Every structure is written in C-alpha cells, then in structure tokens.
Amino acid sequence: MKTIAVITGASSGLGKEFVRQIVLRGAPNEIWIIARRKERLEEIASSFPCAIVPIALDLTDPASYDVLAEKLAAENPHISYLVCAAGMGRIGLTEDMTADDIDRIIELNCRALARVTQACLPYMSAGSRILEIASVAGFQPLPAFNLYAASKAFVVSYTKTLHYELRKKGIHVTAVCPYWVKDTEFIPTASNETDGGYRHFPFAQKCADVVRRALDAADQNRCICTPGFVPSLDRVMAKTIPHGLLIRGLDVFRRL
Ligand SMILES: NC(=O)c1ccc[n+]([C@@H]2O[C@H](COP(=O)([O-])OP(=O)(O)OC[C@H]3O[C@@H](n4cnc5c(N)ncnc54)[C@H](OP(=O)(O)O)[C@@H]3O)[C@@H](O)[C@H]2O)c1
Numbered sequence: 337m338k339t340i341a342v343i344t345g346a347s348s349g350l351g352k353e354f355v356r357q358i359v360l361r362g363a364p365n366e367i368w369i370i371a372r373r374k375e376r377l378e379e380i381a382s383s384f385p386c387a388i389v390p391i392a393l394d395l396t397d398p399a400s401y402d403v404l405a406e407k408l409a410a411e412n413p414h415i416s417y418l419v420c421a422a423g424m425g426r427i428g429l430t431e432d433m434t435a436d437d438i439d440r441i442i443e444l445n446c447r448a449l450a451r452v453t454q455a456c457l458p459y460m461s462a463g464s465r466i467l468e469i470a471s472v473a474g475f476q477p478l479p480a481f482n483l484y485a486a487s488k489a490f491v492v493s494y495t496k497t498l499h500y501e502l503r504k505k506g507i508h509v510t511a512v513c514p515y516w517v518k519d520t521e522f523i524p525t526a527s528n529e530t531d532g533g534y535r536h537f538p539f540a541q542k543c544a545d546v547v548r549r550a551l552d553a554a555d556q557n558r559c560i561c562t563p564g565f566v567p568s569l570d571r572v573m574a575k576t577i578p579h580g581l582l583i584r585g586l587d588v589f590r591r592l
Contacts, residue, residue, distance in 0.1 A: 339364040340413040342404075342456055344395060344448070345422030347371035349520025350469060352380060353547040354419045359384055361551065364416045370395070370404070370452075371422065395422050395448035396440050405455045415459040420449045421469045425484035425526040427533040438483060445487035450494060462506030465554040468495045470511045472567045475574035479587040480533055484526070488513075492560070499559040508557040512550040515567040516540040534590045539566045 341358050345351035346369035355367055366387040369377050377390030391407070393400040423445050426437045449468060460466070473481060474488030495511035502509050516523065518540035527533060546563045553561035562568040574582065 338366060338411070338413050339416050340366045340368055341417035341419070342368045342370070342415055342452070343417070343419040343421065344370045344452055345420075345469070346380065347373045347376040349421070349522060350514075350517065350543055350547060351419065351421035353543045354417075354421060354467075354551075355380060355384070355388065357544075357547050357551055358417055358419075359386055366413070368407075395452070396443040398451075400448075401451040401455055404452065408455060408459055413459055414461065415456050415464055417465050417467070418453065418456045418460070419467045419469070420452055421467075422448060423469060423522075425473075425481060425487075425522070426528070427481055427484075427526045428528050429480055430482045432528075433483060441483050441487055445484070446490045449491060453498070460505075460507050463508075465508045466498070466502075466510070467550055467554050468498075468509070468511050469550075470495065470513045472513050472515050472562070472570040472574075474511070474513060475571050476579050476582050479583050480590060481526075496559055499557075503557075508554050510550065510554045510558055510561050512546070512553070512561045512563065513567055513571070514541055514546045514563055515570060517543055517546055519543045535592070541566070 341364050343351050343354050346355055355369060363386045366389055368389045368391055369380060370391045370393050371377055372392060372394050374392035377392060381388035381390045393403060424441060426433060426441065468491050470491035471488040473485040474492035478485035492511050495509060499509040516537040518537060520543055523537060541564055549563035550561050562571050
C-alpha cells in the first residue's frame, strides 16, 4: 500500500511550503496537491524530485469532494499527512461584503475543510497527521475581517473536537493559527481599495517559519499551534481581554 500526503491550497503560500518541507522531512510515496490553478500545480510537481500528483479542483464546488473520494477509493492509499491550507478572506466592513464573497469564504474555509477531512479519515491510522490551517483570527472577532474571523473560529472549534476524538486512534490533529503571513498571496487577494480595511501588517510572519513550527507541533500532537511569539501573545490576549474591548482596540490599531 502506498503512503501519500494530501495538501490543499498547494499552488501558493503556506500549502506550497508544506509540500517543500514534507519532502525535506522524508517524502511519502506521493504527495497529492490540490488547488484550482492547474498550471501552477504542474509547475510545482515538476520542481521536486519525487512523485507529486497535481489535482486541479475548485473546493467550493461540492462535486470536487466526490472527485477526491473516488480517487482515494480507487487507489486505497495510506494517508500520512493531510494539510487543509486552502482558504480565503475579504478585508473590509461587513456591510460591503458581496453575497458571492460570503458564500465562497464559508464554502472554502469551513465546508471544504470539513469535507476533505471526512474524505481522508478512512485512509488514516496511528501516526497520521492532520493539520487544519486556521488563524489567530479564530481566537476573537475581528473588525473589518468579520466573516473570515468567524470562519476560522469554526476551524479552531472543529479541530479541537477532532483532536479529542482521534486521540485514541493515535492520529495527530493540530489547528495551526498564524498571525499575518506576508510572503503568500493571501493579503493581496484579501485586500481591497476602500478605507474599511487594514493599512499595515506589522510583525508579519514568514511562511517557512510558520510551516516548520506547524509540522513540529503536529509531531508533538499539539491541538493548537500558535507558531511564534506574536500569535501566542494574541491567543493570551483573546483569552483574557473582553472581546468587546478587543474589537475596539483592534479597530483603532488597524487604522494607524
Ligand atoms: N497569509 C496570512 O496572513 C494568513 C494568516 C493566518 C492564516 N492564513 C491561512 O492560511 C491558509 C493558506 O493561506 P496563504 O497565506 O498560503 O494564502 P494563499 O497564498 O492565497 O494560498 C491560498 C491557497 O488556497 C487555494 N484556493 C483558493 N481558493 C480555492 C478554491 N476555491 N479551491 C481550491 N483551492 C483554493 C489557492 O490556490 P488557487 O488560487 O490555485 O485555487 C492557494 O493555493 C489559508 O487558510 C489562510 O486563511 C493565512
């Protein structure tokens, strides 16, 4: 039986970096990489000296889950890593969000993550690792990033129970909660031109550092990974400061 890693959101940013670091740590027989941009995935696949299988899917389309499930059923692999990194956000005031943005954020960040995880679970066993990419935004509500923060709160909550449920099977489950990460496509894709957004991204983290810390946390079966000082501080603040007060403070901070 072959061993594989499944990585969503692998055409850029954190997902692509997970491919690189999982290869460095001793690649499974194959890495299945999922995102919409087929050429990007093929480019990435050809840049590694190991078997990488590009699977071009739009994970907001429910038919994509059947494609993945059918491929898994046909090949019956053992999954050693599942990384759900596909995600999107839209910075701006809630009243300015389009219906399309609302649907896509919920479908990708919440439904797709849960459906991909569900599809992969039958192929995992003791020692397998699941990394659900959440965010510090999942710890508290965020002004001008409301729906995104709410979607990441879903990921944090979902992962906590999954971690508990799979403990007895020896499957490691970790919610990865970075602060802003600058060297990915996330911030430019999420930003808009209006006055309702964030102006600066101070203390932004580096993609490679976040992924290294996330994989270490998964090895240790930590339920929540805050990869660095700033996200760890954010988690403490979200636990200790009343959220009404935090929202006000963050609203001032984002305009500076
Ligand atoms: N960067 C940050 O500041 C930050 C901070 C905290 C958490 N995160 C989280 O980290 C994760 C990775 O983000 P990133 O920073 O690496 O951003 P990124 O570079 O924009 O990567 C997002 C990935 O998701 C894929 N994707 C987007 N829509 C998709 C769809 N409908 N179907 C399938 N794949 C789709 C994109 O590929 P295609 O466009 O080719 O489909 C891309 O590979 C996200 O969940 C994000 O919420 C990011």
